[in-house]
Amino acid sequence: METLLQILGMAKDWSARARGFAFLLLLPLIIVGVADWRIRRRR
Amino acid sequence: MYVGHVAVALALKTREPRVPMVPLILACYGPDWLETFLGFWHGRAEMAPYTHYLPGLFAGALAAAAIYVIVVRRPGGWIILSGWLLHWPADFFTAHKGLLSPADRVGLDLYDLPPADFVLESVIVLICCAWYARTFAHSPIQRRWVIIMAAALVGLQAMLDYGLSQDDAPWNPSLASHEWRPHLTSRVPRAAGTAARMPLALVAVTSTTSHDGQQPSAWGDHADLPHVRKGKVLHAGSAGVRIVRPVRQHRISNVRYPDRVRRGGHRRARGAGPQHVVRRRVARYHAR
Numbered sequence: 001m002e003t004l005l006q007i008l009g010m011a012k013d014w015s016a017r018a019r020g021f022a023f024l025l026l027l028p029l030i031i032v033g034v035a036d037w038r039i040r041r042r043r
Numbered sequence: 044m045y046v047g048h049v050a051v052a053l054a055l056k057t058r059e060p061r062v063p064m065v066p067l068i069l070a071c072y073g074p075d076w077l078e079t080f081l082g083f084w085h086g087r088a089e090m091a092p093y094t095h096y097l098p099g100l101f102a103g104a105l106a107a108a109a110i111y112v113i114v115v116r117r118p119g120g121w122i123i124l125s126g127w128l129l130h131w132p133a134d135f136f137t138a139h140k141g142l143l144s145p146a147d148r149v150g151l152d153l154y155d156l157p158p159a160d161f162v163l164e165s166v167i168v169l170i171c172c173a174w175y176a177r178t179f180a181h182s183p184i185q186r187r188w189v190i191i192m193a194a195a196l197v198g199l200q201a202m203l204d205y206g207l208s209q210d211d212a213p214w215n216p217s218l219a220s221h222e223w224r225p226h227l228t229s230r231v232p233r234a235a236g237t238a239a240r241m242p243l244a245l246v247a248v249t250s251t252t253s254h255d256g257q258q259p260s261a262w263g264d265h266a267d268l269p270h271v272r273k274g275k276v277l278h279a280g281s282a283g284v285r286i287v288r289p290v291r292q293h294r295i296s297n298v299r300y301p302d303r304v305r306r307g308g309h310r311r312a313r314g315a316g317p318q319h320v321v322r323r324r325v326a327r328y329h330a331r
Contacts, residue, residue, distance in 0.1 A: 018079055018082045018083050018086075018087060021075075021079050021082075021087065022079050024045075024203070025072050025075055025076060025079065027199055028045075028046055028048075028049045028068065028072075028196060028199060029065065029068050029069070029072070031192055031195045031196060031199070032049055032052070032053070032064060032068055032192060032196075033064060033065050033068070035188050035189065035191060035192035036056075036064040037064075038185075038188045039179055039180055039185045039188050039189065040179075
């Protein structure tokens with residue numbers, strides 16, 4: 001559970017929380033970046 | 044808000060297709076990225092006033108748009124600006140965000156109501172993905188990628204809301220400052236309960252204007268204007284008129300603009316009662 005909370009940016013330690021939050025912000029960027037790149041390639 | 048910011052980016056992308064998607068998403072998550080970056084040294088909570096409150100938000104948006112225009116050298120700086128600024132309205136739905144200071148944090152706090160947060164953000168994402176697909180995805184393969192993107196984003200949101208549901212914080216939406224401010228500070232003690240304050244609130248005008256002038260009024264001292272201390276009575280305006288309204292006992296209508304009063308109209312209605320303070324004796328006239 002602590003690992004999931006760390007990924008979700010909700011760990012108790014603020015440093016782990018910041019790393020988890022950064023990872024959380026990176027995920028939508030990767031998903032939409034890849035999808036948009038694939039869509040534009042075939043435009 | 045989490046994947047809702049992506050929905051904002053997808054919607055803005057349809058308005059200006061020349062803006063690359065990565066800078067656009069970075070701008071829509073801009074305050075969060077800035078808060079995370081600064082939080083590595085001091086903690087995210089301490090940095091929130093510099094990134095998410097309105098002054099910091101506007102400063103960050105202008106800086107991001109300027110950097111985009113100078114470095115990327117593409118049109119669409121206003122899209123970057125809009126994406127950064129729309130972060131605050133989006134976060135308003137899910138958390139408490141400050142306006143100018145920590146004392147005035149407002150928000151609907153849906154992060155403490157995870158099912159509602161999931162429904163809201165998923166619906167926004169699906170609508171904006173459909174909008175994006177209508178603009179950019181014309182072939183079946185392109186539409187498939189849009190579907191994959193939407194499913195992945197909804198899955199991310201589900202993961203976040205599952206994590207949020209483990210924390211049983213109470214739902215606490217706020218549209219204003221939590222501090223209670225009484226209407227009649229000079230008369231009603233703060234210790235009085237709601238049961239005592241409500242009747243006072245309903246009869247406030249009658250009770251405060253019927254004093255004999257020994258006690259100060261809640262709206263100021265009216266010692267020079269004796270007519271305003273008289274109580275109000277219900278009175279029909281004229282014969283045949285069914286509208287009954289409260290007027291003062293002397294039945295003289297209030298003078299809203301004393302400096303515009305002429306000899307006719309309002310002044311005539313006063314009759315021979317107490318002289319109004321704006322009426323002065325004219326020395327030469329009375330000397331005759």
